Amino acid sequence: MAVGTTHHTIVSTQSHLWNCKNSRLDETTTKVGLVSIRSSSPGNRKLGLVCSSGSKSSIIDPVQLPSSGKGYHSPKRSSESSLILIRHGESMWNEKNLFTGCVDVPLTPTGVEEAIEAGKRICNIPIDVIFTSAMIRAQMTAMLAMMQHRRKKVPIITHKESEQPHSWSQIYSEHTRKQYVPVITAWQLNERMYGELQGLNKQETAERFGKEQVHEWRRSYEMPPPNGESLAMCADRAVTYFKDQVVPQLIAGKLVMVVAHANSLRSIIMHLDKLTSQEVISLELSTGIPMLYIFKEGEFLRRGSPAGPSEASVYAYTKNLAQYRQKLDSMVQ
Numbered sequence: 001m002a003v004g005t006t007h008h009t010i011v012s013t014q015s016h017l018w019n020c021k022n023s024r025l026d027e028t029t030t031k032v033g034l035v036s037i038r039s040s041s042p043g044n045r046k047l048g049l050v051c052s053s054g055s056k057s058s059i060i061d062p063v064q065l066p067s068s069g070k071g072y073h074s075p076k077r078s079s080e081s082s083l084i085l086i087r088h089g090e091s092m093w094n095e096k097n098l099f100t101g102c103v104d105v106p107l108t109p110t111g112v113e114e115a116i117e118a119g120k121r122i123c124n125i126p127i128d129v130i131f132t133s134a135m136i137r138a139q140m141t142a143m144l145a146m147m148q149h150r151r152k153k154v155p156i157i158t159h160k161e162s163e164q165p166h167s168w169s170q171i172y173s174e175h176t177r178k179q180y181v182p183v184i185t186a187w188q189l190n191e192r193m194y195g196e197l198q199g200l201n202k203q204e205t206a207e208r209f210g211k212e213q214v215h216e217w218r219r220s221y222e223m224p225p226p227n228g229e230s231l232a233m234c235a236d237r238a239v240t241y242f243k244d245q246v247v248p249q250l251i252a253g254k255l256v257m258v259v260a261h262a263n264s265l266r267s268i269i270m271h272l273d274k275l276t277s278q279e280v281i282s283l284e285l286s287t288g289i290p291m292l293y294i295f296k297e298g299e300f301l302r303r304g305s306p307a308g309p310s311e312a313s314v315y316a317y318t319k320n321l322a323q324y325r326q327k328l329d330s331m332v333q
């Protein structure tokens, strides 16, 4: 399949197509897929979006991002990959409108359905490794989502907290080993610690301390809740972990999924989208909505929500974040 002057060979194992309604590319139903492609220059494995509408197919070469010079140092600069971020489905304390933070509560039946729906949205995107927080609501979401995956690989939590759990969980079959996706759990991806707000009702807390004060505790970058973590403190652990553990996987060309929490993911998205401490105040994440990024030459390009009805579903956008998004899009054109 030729795109422009470069001849691409689609490496079939990873080409999956999904229906993409309301595609920006074409009014009719366009099948869009993420494919692993080998272009004419040897050893150059790229990741491209393939769009097929009727008999026509074309590969959209991932757009060349203006190099900000601040991208990650990527020894294999030609490798590309994809990153999926998902906030866990609704938890039992989300349902009760309680501040949760580092209290380890499970999903509600609605949260289970959200996790399954998230899995359907990403079911055609190959995933090589999954990172979750150490909390059950993120791990439940990851496992439920993977039950929908077309490749039917088994997600297995890798226990490396000490030698014995690691040695006792060995798999002694080469064939079976090829049929699983490692799930790495990390406390660094846990939700921000909400301190003395944990367990309090959000509405009652706003009435007691004032809406503005509670909004600042919940959404500002610098201000921590009483005896809790600010978003900046959460970023110190979550973004550091992302850089140290997740980015090397992407540089190696691995397709990664991270399932975590509202604020630990807000701190990571703030880093990926280069949001200011002012812009991040408006960033809200819905439960169970996958967000897709393409990682190319050390830079991250947000690609909305896979197979979602529109990219607006990726975040509960507010006006100034939508304007920010338009600026980002114009930069990429």
Ligand SMILES: O=C(O)[C@H](O)COP(=O)(O)O
Binding pocket: 098, 099, 100, 101, 102, 191, 194, 218, 261, 262, 263
């Ligand atoms: O910890 C919590 O209560 C939720 O995960 C998110 O809380 P927030 O929306 O108040 O940040």
